[in-house]
Amino acid sequence: MKYSFTIVSLCAALAAQVHSAQAATPAELQLVQDLLAAGEPTKAFGLLQAAHDPATASTQEFFLLGVAAKQAGQLGKAERYLGSALQREPNAGRIRLELAEVLFRLGKYDKSRAELVAVLGMNPPEQVRQNIDGFIAQVDVARTNPNAGPKGPQKNWSAYVTVGLTSDSNVNAGPDSDTVFLYGLPFTLSSGAQETQDTAVFARAGFSHQKILNNNLAWRSGAHLSFNNYFEANAYDTTTLSVSTGPSFRLSDQLGLSVPVTYNIQRYNEQDNWYSQSWGIAPRLQYAARNDLQFYVDTSISRKRFNGNADRDLTAFTINPSVNLQLKENGSIAVGLQYGSESSGLDVYSNDVRGMYVGYQHVFREQGIRASLKASYTDTEFEGVQAAYTQARHDVSKRITATVSYTLPNMNSTSVLGSLSYENNKSNLDINNFERTLLSLSLTKKF
Incomplete structure (x- = not known):
């Protein structure tokens, strides 16, 4: 089943924003973002993970690690990093949407649905709401038909x-x-x-x-x-x-x-x-x-x-x-x-x-x-x-x-x-x- 929405577009439309990093320098974070935008998630993930210290890492660093891991296909690590970011900033709709996609791709449909419903509770813009409703519909289908899960890369x-x-x-x-x-x-x-x-x-x-x-x-x-x-x-x-x-x-x-x-x-x-x-x-x-x-x-x-x-x-x-x-x-x-x-x-x-x-x-x-x-x-x-x-x-x-x-x-x-x-x-x-x-x-x- 192909996505009828893009997680990236949902995230960018939300008013909720991940706070600016404190542990990593702006130059390091910008380099990781540039690598992700250039379609090089594996390189971005390796660069950021090499210098990662959970004790000092910012919410933004955890978030970027999760996004890079997801795009690199390392969904288990993506779940852990995004989960850590969400613990620090539970009202960040952007983090929840990224985590919802990861959980969906891991087959954890109930947890994925819960994250989507939580974002709806934040009253996002109407277009984002419609896309989330479409995502929830896919989750509900997948819950009854596990073979209907997402396939292929996310779309922009x-x-x-x-x-x-x-x-x-x-x-x-x-x-x-x-x-x-x-x-x-x-x-x-x-x-x-x-x-x-x-x-x-x-x-x-x-x-x-x-x-x-x-x-x-x-x-x-x-x-x-x-x-x-x-x-x-x-x-x-x-x-x-x-x-x-x-x-x-x-x-x-x-x-x-x-x-x-x-x-x-x-x-x-x-x-x-x-x-x-x-x-x-x-x-x-x-x-x-x-x-x-x-x-x-x-x-x-x-x-x-x-x-x-x-x-x-x-x-x-x-x-x-x-x-x-x-x-x-x-x-x-x-x-x-x-x-x-x-x-x-x-x-x-x-x-x-x-x-x-x-x-x-x-x-x-x-x-x-x-x-x-x-x-x-x-x-x-x-x-x-x-x-x-x-x-x-x-x-x-x-x-x-x-x-x-x-x-x-x-x-x-x-x-x-x-x-x-x-x-x-x-x-x-x-x-x-x-x-x-x-x-x-x-x-x-x-x-």
Whole structure:
């Protein structure tokens, strides 16, 4: 069975950090890290073990010995060294994750699972949590089928493929009335402008990669491609590509910062060329106040360009502070605020957005089920006045989304996801009043 995650990426994403060494010199530790990064674990292990004195060794030295031994295939020694590091620093999630992998590869599945559950109790970032859940699923499979244990070297990349079907009650976000007022007079909308129901098939694929540069710095990259095809409303068929890359810093035991550069391109498939492109940066600051309490500040600034409509090009800015609280081992609640603005060459597209959301997620580990419920509220004010109206557009949107995913037994890293979303948009311009319900079912395979 191959890993659907990378232990290295889990470790680098955690706020918990192994303390700086005291017994070994910084130069010695840096040399060992460079050797590990260069794929020479045996040399790194030999170098560090030759000068190792358990009485004076730091937590960092024990940790590096454990990592080097693991990568060199000396799992018994890796278990002992990592165990010694963990005794000194029991709240270090990074050490527990490395030890969990070693225990798994040694066939000590119960102990491996216990370490993973302990890290979940520290409320790691959501992506790390998802990867740990995938690891726990592998452990549970291996407990019943010992031959399903991990094989091959660990990976510093992950990938996924998703296919699915969506029922969309309002593809074009058409108004909930067939008659609207334009220039103060009632007009009956054409069938193409009225609320349109359709079904679509979609496919998504993506990958992520991480390069650990040192204990406090990693470089993360990712790319995601999505394709959406409606059965009848072909004008809304789209292809979208998103790419990001940039450094992630561990600023302290509790504070982390990532600064990816982002690029996005979208195409409506009936058109001959791309529709829009955007590029920018999306810094994220994460603070672990406690093991069960995380604070985030997500920001972004980007420049968006529209093909054949340069007057509409815009600059967008967002800031989203949020908090995640783990209520118990299997449940967590998240609350966030949103502020954003778009400044366009055309005033009718310039706007300010304010909003908030609250969500709850619960994991039924024994059953392989994850369920979540999220409600959001946004208030959008536009600057310019559209033709046929005397006032600027002002929308208030409410949305609620429920999702349930199920990990298929005996099918490594494969899950089924069902999602139901309802949106109600109220506007001072009746042409922008609409309701929309989306129901989707998809199958995802992770690698």
